[in-house]
Amino acid sequence: MDTVMQNSGLLDIPLDRLDVSQHHLFRTGEVLPLFARLRREDPVHYCAQSQNGPYWSVTKHEDIMKVDTNPKVFSSSWENGGIVLDDAQAIPPVKDFVISAFIALDEPRHGVYRRAVQPIVSADSLRSLEDLVRTRTKKVLDSLPRDQVFNWVDLVSIELTTLLLATLFDVPVEDRHLLREWSDVTATLEGMDGFIGHENRIAKLTECLHYFMKLWNDRVNAPPKFDLVSMLAHDPNTRNMTPIDYLSQILVLIVGGNDTTRNTMSATINAINLFPDEYRKVREDRKLIPAMVDEIIRWQTPIPHMRRTALEDFQLRGKLIRKGDKVAMWYYSGNRDEEVFPDGDSVNVNRPNVSRQLSFGFGIHRCMGMNIAKLQLRILWEEMLDRFEFIEMLKPPVRTMSNQINGYTEVMVRIRG
């Protein structure tokens, strides 16, 4: 990392020209020392020019909490620009095709849509999912090749997360690759790896809409069932929504349940290979599993930033954020804030305050699927420890090039038989 930074000269660039939002910095890891620099020198930082125009970076844990818990000043609404720095995600690429998921709405509409699907994460629902997730996890892990090199991302992370998504929507498990494809299409914008062009993107999302409209039509007149489509079709507050509004809620549930847990499952392998002593501690004391799950979610920060738009002038750490300004809450930076998480680049299963990690956000938009994610990861750990001495990563992983998703496309591993 040090060599990379010396070569790129990024640490010496004048602050007023520093743009931490460049996608490639997330693939190479160069963004982390830049965040450390901002936390030290200019924690609430204004960048006047970037691929997405001017924006503020909020890099300290305390300041991120202030922004995240003040939705009246800091809007999530797509009408004001949405929840990521790239406005393209919020602005309709063609007329009437506005993706207005509840993650990108303010009150009261956010609450209406969120409450319709919230039962999926109730205590009862989690209890009923536990056995299913365990059975599937066992099956997937038992089928892994031994003494052969394979990509953990494909055979474990994607497989497990898409299987569960298929269950939550109650679609045939054979269609799970479609969910994954629609998730990737939604989250991949211009300038990122795998962007398929605006027209193709709309075509894919239209395909997704048709698929889910059929499910809607089947379920809206059938008795209510316990799946996300049926919940939306039967809730009096959502059953008359427009098709595009419906698609929006579906997409946020797909993306939210897909990329995030998938990449944390991949990060788990990276983490135990970089910090094998921490893995050994969990092996020796399984009571540490929940803390390890939280710690890897902190360390990975699957969603590096969420963006807000100021609805009025606001003073933050002596800086004046003006009405209309774009504000990036860099969870990835707050999760490494030295004042809260010393030596934050390291995985440390004994961190006393790991539950304060920011990866799920705080306030009214806090991740709805948090407990489902933790359930999947806990069970993966339990079943991994039951089976494998270790999962050896054979070369550095390949990361995604995106300031929106901290992910991996390749984690090549071998498990000794």
Next chain:
Amino acid sequence: MVKITFVDNSGASQIVDAQPGVSLMRAAVDNGVNGISADCGGACACATCQVYVADEWFAKTGAPAEDEQAMLGFTNSVRGNSRLSCQITLTAALDGMVVTTPEQQT
């Protein structure tokens, strides 16, 4: 000191003696009460410190403020007597209060 009884979902109870002036959440966390995780550390921002306040005590704790009500509204376990324990400051008037924790936080 203010004496508070926490009852968990299984019916097991734990009595805690707390200083007046601290939050109910702080009293719970400092005494290792089951079922209060308080992820945000007391900022009314995560709804993982919810308690049900016994009816006879609810009026004494006061009604939840707007932001607290908003957070409670996004839990699956909210009831008419729900409060976020980080938003209740302990006073002598609450000595003897009984609260129950939900089966699962958020």
